[in-house]
Amino acid sequence: xxxxxxxxxxxxxxxxxxxxxxxxxxxxxxxxxxxxxxxxxxxxxxxxxxxxxxxxxxxxxxxxxxxxxxxxxxxxxxxxxxxxxxxxxxxxxxxxxxxxxxxxxxxxxxxxxxxxxxxxxxxxxxxxxxxxxxxxxxxxxxxxxxxxxxxxxxxxxxxxxxxxxxxxxxxxxxxxxxxxxxxxxxxxxxxxxxxxxxxxxxxxxxxxxxxxxxxxxxxxxxxxxxxxxxxxxxxxxxxxxxxxxxxxxxxxxxxxxxxxxxxxxxxxxxxxxxxxxxxxxxxxxxxxxxxxxxxxxxxxxxxxxxxxxxxxxxxxxxxxxxxxxxxxxxxxxxxxxxxxxxxxxxxxxxxxxxxxxxxxxxxxxxxxxxxxxxxxxxxxxxx
Amino acid sequence: xxxxxxxxxxxxxxxxxxxxxxxxxxxxxxxxxxxxxxxxxxxxxxxxxxxxxxxxxxxxxxxxxxxxxxxxxxxxxxxxxxxxxxxxxxxxxxxxxxxxxxxxxxxxxxxxxxxxxxxxxxxxxxxxxxxxxxxxxxxxxxxxxxxxxxxxxxxxxxxxxxxxxxxxxxxxxxxxxxxxxxxxxxxxxxxxxxxxxxxxxxxxxxxxxxxxxxxxxxxxxxxxxxxxxxxxxxxxxxxxxxxxxxxxxxxxxxxxxxxxxxxxxxxxxxxxxxxxxxxxxxxxxxxxxxxxxxxxxxxxxxxxxxxxxxxxxxx
Numbered sequence: 001x002x003x004x005x006x007x008x009x010x011x012x013x014x015x016x017x018x019x020x021x022x023x024x025x026x027x028x029x030x031x032x033x034x035x036x037x038x039x040x041x042x043x044x045x046x047x048x049x050x051x052x053x054x055x056x057x058x059x060x061x062x063x064x065x066x067x068x069x070x071x072x073x074x075x076x077x078x079x080x081x082x083x084x085x086x087x088x089x090x091x092x093x094x095x096x097x098x099x100x101x102x103x104x105x106x107x108x109x110x111x112x113x114x115x116x117x118x119x120x121x122x123x124x125x126x127x128x129x130x131x132x133x134x135x136x137x138x139x140x141x142x143x144x145x146x147x148x149x150x151x152x153x154x155x156x157x158x159x160x161x162x163x164x165x166x167x168x169x170x171x172x173x174x175x176x177x178x179x180x181x182x183x184x185x186x187x188x189x190x191x192x193x194x195x196x197x198x199x200x201x202x203x204x205x206x207x208x209x210x211x212x213x214x215x216x217x218x219x220x221x222x223x224x225x226x227x228x229x230x231x232x233x234x235x236x237x238x239x240x241x242x243x244x245x246x247x248x249x250x251x252x253x254x255x256x257x258x259x260x261x262x263x264x265x266x267x268x269x270x271x272x273x274x275x276x277x278x279x280x281x282x283x284x285x286x287x288x289x290x291x292x293x294x295x296x297x298x299x300x301x302x303x304x305x306x307x308x309x310x311x312x313x314x315x316x317x318x319x320x321x322x323x324x325x326x327x328x329x330x331x332x333x334x335x336x337x338x339x340x341x342x343x344x345x346x347x348x349x350x351x352x353x354x355x356x357x358x359x360x361x362x363x364x365x366x367x368x369x370x371x372x373x374x375x376x377x378x379x380x381x382x383x
Numbered sequence: 384x385x386x387x388x389x390x391x392x393x394x395x396x397x398x399x400x401x402x403x404x405x406x407x408x409x410x411x412x413x414x415x416x417x418x419x420x421x422x423x424x425x426x427x428x429x430x431x432x433x434x435x436x437x438x439x440x441x442x443x444x445x446x447x448x449x450x451x452x453x454x455x456x457x458x459x460x461x462x463x464x465x466x467x468x469x470x471x472x473x474x475x476x477x478x479x480x481x482x483x484x485x486x487x488x489x490x491x492x493x494x495x496x497x498x499x500x501x502x503x504x505x506x507x508x509x510x511x512x513x514x515x516x517x518x519x520x521x522x523x524x525x526x527x528x529x530x531x532x533x534x535x536x537x538x539x540x541x542x543x544x545x546x547x548x549x550x551x552x553x554x555x556x557x558x559x560x561x562x563x564x565x566x567x568x569x570x571x572x573x574x575x576x577x578x579x580x581x582x583x584x585x586x587x588x589x590x591x592x593x594x595x596x597x598x599x600x601x602x603x604x605x606x607x608x609x610x611x612x613x614x615x616x617x618x619x620x621x622x623x624x625x626x627x628x629x630x631x632x633x634x635x636x637x638x639x640x641x642x643x644x645x646x647x648x649x650x651x652x653x654x655x656x657x658x659x660x661x662x663x664x665x666x667x668x669x670x671x672x673x674x675x676x677x678x679x680x681x682x683x684x685x686x687x688x689x690x691x692x693x694x695x696x697x698x
Contacts, residue, residue, distance in 0.1 A: 025465075056510070059458070061462075063463045063466065067430070067465065067466025069466075071470035072474060200471060202451060209441075216444065
């Protein structure tokens with residue numbers, strides 16, 4: 001098929017149309033709204049069959065999603081920022097109840113001040129919820145990951161919510177050429193929805209979501225962690241199948257021009273595209289640099305990262321979220337993975353609230369000597 | 384008494400809610416649950432909000448439930464039920480469910496999970512028109528966490544967060560009229576019932592599950608611990624709520640009001656108040672005017688209800 005000019009939001013809506021979920025609870029929030037609007041239009045035109053449930057909040061969106069996913073219906077939704085913060089309580093429970101909901105997350109800065117542009121503070125807020133978080137670099141990846149996500153979520157060894165994270169505006173609203181798969185190919189790829197036990201199975205009534213005290217709670221949590229760890233090989237398997245279908249390759253950790261790389265930048269999301277361009281420029285200039293794109297932030301590909309960065313002298317981590325009073329999340333994760341490896345580790349926070357990171361900024365970061373917080377003005381905000 | 388026979392038959396074998404749970408002696412909740420589920424002829428799925436019922440019936444690895452049961456959190460039971468109902472609708476349309484495999488979706492939530500923290504999700508689900516039955520077991524306070532006041536707690540009741548004392552006569556505000564809030568959503572069936580009037584409750588459940596849309600039942604349910612009465616007096620206390628007109632039994636079908644029970648000889652409000660420790664501070668001499676005030680509130684609400692019943696909804 002020839003590529004179409006689509007925004008990331010439109011591309012995800014197409015992926016949802018082709019996956020053809022049974023139930024889609026929706027609640028609007030910028031910048032994910034193009035996704036649910038696009039999908040609602042497909043339903044209105046009869047091009048998708050889902051029950052669209054116009055819930056009254058994101059909290060109810062994820063609550064309804066748990067109900068439908070556990071009642072035997074493939075369920076997808078989308079949110080951003082404050083929406084994710086509001087539903088965070090239920091995101092934890094969705095993971096704990098092993099509800100394989102697929103959700104697009106148009107990454108946006110958390111309030112306050114209120115802001116609608118991209119950073120990853122929303123993703124990091126639910127870092128420890130037990131859900132899978134896959135990060136897209138561009139619209140094509142957002143589309144492809146949305147097609148792959150149900151297979152990961154519904155794998156019997158996983159059975160967890162999967163978030164497809166796409167940078168707000170940078171990906172959700174920017175039009176790029178996107179190659180769509182054929183509808184029937186996507187249908188065949190995702191297959192039928194199956195869960196071990198439906199709430200609607202009245203012949204085998206089950207109690208789901210019971211009260212677990214100190215004698216069992218910890219065991220539940222360990223099983224959930226094990227399922228998230230099991231998602232790493234499942235992502236690899238699903239990506240291998242997807243590559244056979246599409247010719248496009250996905251990895252939890254994508255190395256970029258690592259051969260003999262002395263300085264390596266680690267990043268998430270659309271910024272990795274900028275970093276790759278700068279790597280190409282610097283390589284052209286004869287500088288031994290490379291990049292590592294984190295395709296799956298949860299589960300985190302720690303072993304692969306350690307192996308990939310084994311020969312680097314310096315690893316530079318770019319965080320698009322801060323952790324006031326502590327280490328930024330991607331830096332902390334990378335430091336834990338590389339502990340004892342002997343390489344020099346540096347970290348930068350950038351791009352909060354949608355501030356651009358330009359190629360020259362990335363060049364300066366590769367060169368070294370930049371402050372931890374790049375691109376921020378020092379003077380106090382006017383009163 | 385065919386209804387009694389039906390209820391008994393439906394409780395035989397494997398009743399939907401078994402004994403062995405840890406709800407208190409005299410607690411009205413299991414009476415409500417058994418009457419509701421015993422009345423529904425089709426298979427049912429229960430969605431439960433966090434609260435006494437959830438905690439006391441599902442201590443893992445045990446369960447008192449013989450029907451599919453789902454609990455997610457406190458404030459979102461109606462949203463979870465929306466998802467279950469939507470799943471059923473979607474699967475039916477895809478012919479993944481055969482006719483006859485339909486299940487009724489029943490929510491049980493306390494007054495906290497209905498009047499307060501659960502109100503938004505309930506309002507949304509009622510407005511969207513999901514076909515489900517929401518049953519509020521209204522025991523007029525947060526009993527599970529230790530008798531804190533809620534939006535359902537009546538005026539002047541003493542609770543652990545609105546305690547009566549030298550400078551306080553208990554809850555300073557009137558309770559909100561949750562039944563009226565549900566009615567304002569233009570849903571096909573809304574009713575107010577009491578755990579003790581099981582015959583009336585059972586009839587209302589029949590009408591509720593037959594309704595082609597959302598149905599809401601607000602059921603006054605005693606809590607011996609929180610209300611401060613002997614467990615053996617549960618029926619007497621609940622009867623006093625109804626006979627004093629504090630808790631009228633009525634239904635609203637497609638907007639038309641109907642009293643389903645009218646006390647022949649209404650008793651004064653003291654009869655209801657005097658049976659419960661939470662109102663003990665009112666019957667002392669200094670608070671006589673509060674009792675009069677409550678009587679006036681009850682009379683005014685009753686008369687307003689009679690007006691709505693007389694006006695058959697066609698005007």
